Amino acid sequence: MLALLLSGCGRRSRVQEIAYVSASQAILRDRVSAVFSKTGVVKNGDRVQIIERERRFARVRTASASKSESARPAMPAMEDWWLIRDPDGRIGWVLARMVDLDVPLEIAQYAEGQRPMAFFVLNQVADGDKKVSQYLVALTDPKDGLPFDYDQVRVFTWNVKRHRYETAYREHNLNGVLPVTVSQENFDKEGMLPVFVLQVKDDNGNLTQRKYKMNTPMVRRVLAPGETKAPSAAKTRRHRPS
Numbered sequence: 274m275l276a277l278l279l280s281g282c283g284r285r286s287r288v289q290e291i292a293y294v295s296a297s298q299a300i301l302r303d304r305v306s307a308v309f310s311k312t313g314v315v316k317n318g319d320r321v322q323i324i325e326r327e328r329r330f331a332r333v334r335t336a337s338a339s340k341s342e343s344a345r346p347a348m349p350a351m352e353d354w355w356l357i358r359d360p361d362g363r364i365g366w367v368l369a370r371m372v373d374l375d376v377p378l379e380i381a382q383y384a385e386g387q388r389p390m391a392f393f394v395l396n397q398v399a400d401g402d403k404k405v406s407q408y409l410v411a412l413t414d415p416k417d418g419l420p421f422d423y424d425q426v427r428v429f430t431w432n433v434k435r436h437r438y439e440t441a442y443r444e445h446n447l448n449g450v451l452p453v454t455v456s457q458e459n460f461d462k463e464g465m466l467p468v469f470v471l472q473v474k475d476d477n478g479n480l481t482q483r484k485y486k487m488n489t490p491m492v493r494r495v496l497a498p499g500e501t502k503a504p505s506a507a508k509t510r511r512h513r514p515s
Contacts, residue, residue, distance in 0.1 A: 290331070299495050309350060309417075333416040345471045351418025359494040370417060379438050380408055380429045387412040390423045393455045395467035395487055405431040407489065409469050411453060423449040426471065430490040442485075442492035463488050468495070 294315045301313040305327055313335065315321060321333040353369035376389045391411045397404040404493055407430045411423035426449070428442040454470040467487045484495040 275470075292321050292323055292331070294319045294321065301333070301335075302330075304350065306350065317366045336375065346489060372417075373461060376410070377406075377408070380410060382432075383427070383429070383438075383440060384412060386415070387425070388415040391451060393429070393453060393469065395455060395469065396457075398433060398489065400433045400436060407431055407467075407487070409455065409481065411449060411451075421448045421474070422451045422472070428492050429489075432490075439490065439491040441487075447471065450474060450480065458486065460486060460488075 275395045294317055297317050299315050300311055301315060303312050304310075307404050309354040315335060316334075319335065321335050324332045324334060339494040348409040354366045355372060356364065357367055357372075358364050358381050374389050374392065376384075376392050380392075381389065388412055393409045394406045395409055397406050399405075408428070410427050410429065412425050412427065413419060413421070424447050425441055425443065425445045426447065429438045431437070432439050439515070453472070454466050456470075457465050458468045460466050463470070463486075469485050469487075471483045472480055473483055482497075484497070486495050487491055
């Protein structure tokens, strides 16, 4: 809903275009670009003043914005660049958002709007006469300039009875740093199991490692010497849609 608010002062008048937010929540950007910084959030019913329009965007001022905030210069936008090697052995830098990982469609459909940063085959299971891979995937928000390489991981295992992938493990709020190490390790009675190691930064920027083992379909943290409690993690099981 848009409304025009007219106010007069002597022979001069000023026209303000006022709008009301109709979405449950919208992010305010500092620029119309694929790379932007978040300047605020508005919610359903919030009143904003439209300053100018550009393409599908409108530049607005909220009721809570102060003059000092509106005058503050925008921070430079950050971009992510990857150092890559092509099939001919040539090496160079490429803008990360121009590269799409070739994630198998069977698990890519569960990204839920997140951007896969890396994926790894943990092992393979037999389903009849075929071998099916089970995966670890590292994901993040689809935005450049974030202070981490990924902030969540998911493990997809294959249900041999239902012949479909399931989300066996997921963990959020990670300050993850690549690379991720994948290997196998002997756990006595459990035998040889797939193992992966994540590198995670704490609030002080210190880099620590977290080891996990997968005994299909269970994924468990392997505590380091002297570690008494593993951090909490969200674990879910989600079936593939029929």
